[in-house]
Amino acid sequence: MRIEHLNCASLVLVCSLLTGCESLIVSAPESNHNVADFEVAWAWVDSIYPAFDIKQIDWDSVYAEYRPEAERARGDEIHQVLFDMLSLLQDPHLYYATAGGARFYPYVSPRLSSDQDEFSALLVRSYFDDELHVAGKDGVEYGMLVPDIGYIRISHFNTDDMMDDFPVVMESVRATDGLIIDVRNNTGGDSEHVEAVVSRFIDSTLAWPLAFEQDGVRIEPWPAIEPDEAHYQYVNPVVVLTNGASLSGGELFPEVMKQLANVTVVGDTTAGAGCNDRGEDPGDRRLPSGKLIHIPTWCICRYDGVPWELVGIAPDIRIDQTAEDVAQGVDRQLEFAIEMLR
Numbered sequence: 625m626r627i628e629h630l631n632c633a634s635l636v637l638v639c640s641l642l643t644g645c646e647s648l649i650v651s652a653p654e655s656n657h658n659v660a661d662f663e664v665a666w667a668w669v670d671s672i673y674p675a676f677d678i679k680q681i682d683w684d685s686v687y688a689e690y691r692p693e694a695e696r697a698r699g700d701e702i703h704q705v706l707f708d709m710l711s712l713l714q715d716p717h718l719y720y721a722t723a724g725g726a727r728f729y730p731y732v733s734p735r736l737s738s739d740q741d742e743f744s745a746l747l748v749r750s751y752f753d754d755e756l757h758v759a760g761k762d763g764v765e766y767g768m769l770v771p772d773i774g775y776i777r778i779s780h781f782n783t784d785d786m787m788d789d790f791p792v793v794m795e796s797v798r799a800t801d802g803l804i805i806d807v808r809n810n811t812g813g814d815s816e817h818v819e820a821v822v823s824r825f826i827d828s829t830l831a832w833p834l835a836f837e838q839d840g841v842r843i844e845p846w847p848a849i850e851p852d853e854a855h856y857q858y859v860n861p862v863v864v865l866t867n868g869a870s871l872s873g874g875e876l877f878p879e880v881m882k883q884l885a886n887v888t889v890v891g892d893t894t895a896g897a898g899c900n901d902r903g904e905d906p907g908d909r910r911l912p913s914g915k916l917i918h919i920p921t922w923c924i925c926r927y928d929g930v931p932w933e934l935v936g937i938a939p940d941i942r943i944d945q946t947a948e949d950v951a952q953g954v955d956r957q958l959e960f961a962i963e964m965l966r
Contacts, residue, residue, distance in 0.1 A: 657911070657912040657913035658694055658695075658697045658698075658701075658702040658705075658913075659691075659694050659695055660911075660912040660913070661694075661702055661706070661911040661912055661913050661915060662690065662691065662694035662702070662705065662706070662709075663694075664909065664911050664912060665706060665709070665710075665720075665909075665911060665917050666683075666686070666687050666690075666691075666709070668909040668917060668919060669683065669710075669713070669917075669919055670683050671838075672838060672907060672919055672921050673713065673838065673919055673920070674836060674837050674838045674899060674920065674921065674922050674923050675713070675715070675899050675920075675923050675931070675933055677840070678923070678931050678933060678934075679713070679714060679933075679934065681712060681713065686709060686712060690705060690708070690709045693705045693708075702913075703722075703728070706720055706730075706915075706917075707720075707728060707730045708730075710730040710731075710917070711730035711731050713730075713731065714731050714934060715731055715897075715899055715920060715933075716729065716731055716732060716733050716736070716871065716872075716895065716897040717872065717897055717899055717900050717901075717918075717920045718730065718731065718917075718918060718919055718920060719917075719918050720915060720916065720917040720918070721915060721916045721917075721918070722914075722915055723913060723914030723915055733868070733871070733895040733896055733897060735868030735869070735892075735893065735894070735895050735896065735936065736868055736869045736871060736895045738868060739809075739867045739868030739869045739892060740809060740868075740869040741947040741950070742867060742868075742869075742892075742945050742946055742947050742949070742950060743808040743809045743867055743869065743945070743950070743955075744950045744955070745765070745777070745779075745809075747950055747953060747955050748777065748806070748955060748958060750953065751769060751955065751958060751962075752767050752768075752769065752775075754767060754768070755767070756775075756777075757793075757796070759789040759790070759792060759793050760778075760783040760785055760786050760789045760790070760793075761783045761784075761785060762779075763778065763779050763780050763781075763782065763783040763786065764776065764777065764778055764779075764783075764786070764789065764790070764793055765777045765779075766793050766796060766797070767796075768797075768800070769804070769962060770962070770966075772800055772801040772802065773800055773801065773802050773803070773804065773962060773965050773966070774796070774797030774800040774802070774803045774804070775803075775804045775806065776793060776797065776803065776804070776805050776806065777805075777806040777807075778805065778806070778807050778810055778821065778877075779809065779810060779811070780810055780811045780812065780813045780873075780874075781810070781812060781813025781814055781815075781817040781818050781821075781873040781874070781877070782811075782812075782813035782814065782817070783813070783817065786817040786820050786821070787816070787817065787820040790820050790821060790824065791824075791852075791854075791855050794824050794855065794856075794858065795855075797858070798856065798858075800860065801860055801861075801965070802860055802861045802862070802863070802965030802966075803858060803860065803861070803862045803863070803965075804862075804863045804864075804865060804958070804961045804962070804965070805821075805862060805863070805864045805865070805881075806864075806865040806958070807864060807865065807866055807870050807874045807877055807878060808865050808866060808867040808869065808870060808891060808957070809867065809869040809870065809874075810869075810870050810871065810873070810874025810877070811871050811872070811874065812871045812872025812873035812874050812875075812876075812897070813872070813873045814873070815832075815845070815846050815873065815876065817873070818873050818876055818877050818880070819846075819849050820852075821877065822849050822877070822880050822881065823849055823850060823851055823852040824852050824855065824856075824857060824858055825857060825858050825859075825862065825881065825884055825886075825887070826849065826851050826857065826884065827851055827857050827859075828851065829848045829849065829850055829851075830848060830849045830880070830883065831844075831848045831849075832844070832845055832846050832848065832849065832880065832924075833879065833880075833924060833925050833926055833927045834924075834925055834929070835922045835923060835924040835925060836922060836923055836925070836931075837921065837922045838921075843922060845902065845922065845924060849880070859886060860886065861886050861887075861888070861965055862881070862884075862886055862887045862888070863887075863888050863889075863890050863961040863964060863965060864877070864878045864881050864882075864887060864888070864889045864890070865889075865890055865891045865957050865958065865961060866878050866889055866890075866891040866892065866893075866894050866937065866939055867891050867892045867894070867945070867957070868892055868893060868894065868895055868936070869895060870894040870895060870937075871894070871895045871897050872895075872897045872898075872900060874894065874895075875894040875895065875896075875897065875898065875932060875936065875937045876924065878894070878937050878939075879926055879927065879932070879937045882927075882937075882940065883927060888940050888941060888964070889937070889939045889940045889941075890939055890940065890941045890943055890957060890960060890961050890964070891939050891942070891943055891945075891957045892939060892942060892943070892944070892945070892957075893936040893937065893938045893939065893942075894932075894936040894937040895936060896932060896933060896934045896935050896936035897933070898923050898924050898925075898931055898932040898933040898935075899920035899922065899923040899924075899933050900920050900921075900922070900923075900924065901918075901919075901920050901921040901922065902921070902922070906918065906921075907919040907920055907921040941960075941964075943956055943957045943960045944956070945957050
């Protein structure tokens with residue numbers, strides 16, 4: 625097509641395209657923070673992450689492998705580099721966030737993935753004649769399975785009113801001969817809310833398990849748990865239900881409750897997310913581009929001194945349950961707990 629055949633609008637468009645192409649060819653590419661982001665992220669993990677040894681990770685080798693990829697990354701390709709590098713830590717608590725705040729979790733526990741469909745809150749409700757009561761901003765459901773067995777499901781320990789609401793929950797099961805506390809698919813939360821529940825089942829001070837920071841430095845993560853002397857203590861048999869989708873605080877709770885003589889943990893091994901951080905030391909680091917990475921700063925152990933990261937908390941009695949069981953309307957773990965308490 626000859627240029628004189630173009631109309632004015634087309635001519636303006638062609639000129640604009642030519643100008644744009646010239647700009648792309650002649651102008652230097654805009655500077656980016658990809659390499660700087662990688663350097664800061666790698667160094668921050670190197671300086672604080674506590675679980676290199678228990679996971680047998682050579683972080684220097686990770687640097688040698690991923691630094692060239694960061695150099696080759698253009699624009700948003702650095703997201704994939706960071707994602708792949710951080711996924712090697714196999715840590716469900718670790719995440720990075722874009723400058724706009726969107727979070728990405730590079731690793732998901734295999735047990736969490738496999739077990740999350742092996743529990744159904746809707747199926748649990750079918751075992752009750754009456755509707756379950758709700759407390760703690762919908763984080764707690766409770767009711768009576770049979771006249772002498774109470775049931776409390778705690779879906780997470782994030783709710784700020786757990787300490788205010790839980791006395792009401794416990795009062796409702798006061799006259800029972802046995803109690804089921806269901807933390808299957810519990811996504812975790814704050815230790816003080818775990819403490820609010822545990823404090824209703826102890827009659828003397830109970831220490832938390834120890835934790836360790838980088839280089840194996842042992843720490844006491846929180847002050848000891850004291851009995852809730854303002855309310856009664858539940859001393860009858862208790863069954864705690866767990867599965868592979870019980871995560872973080874949902875693992876800490878059954879590990880602490882296992883120390884009590886009247887408590888039996890039933891179900892399956894938890895997810896194995898034992899590395900976390902304390903509120904005053906969140907392990908956050910802002911990268912040069914504005915992205916943020918959140919790295920756990922310590923790992924908590926079981927009472928036997930073994931870190932439960934990647935290992936999880938095993939039940940006292942293992943009861944297998946599958947997604948097929950749930951689809952057929954059967955909750956084997958709950959039914960076992962009921963028969964055990966009967």
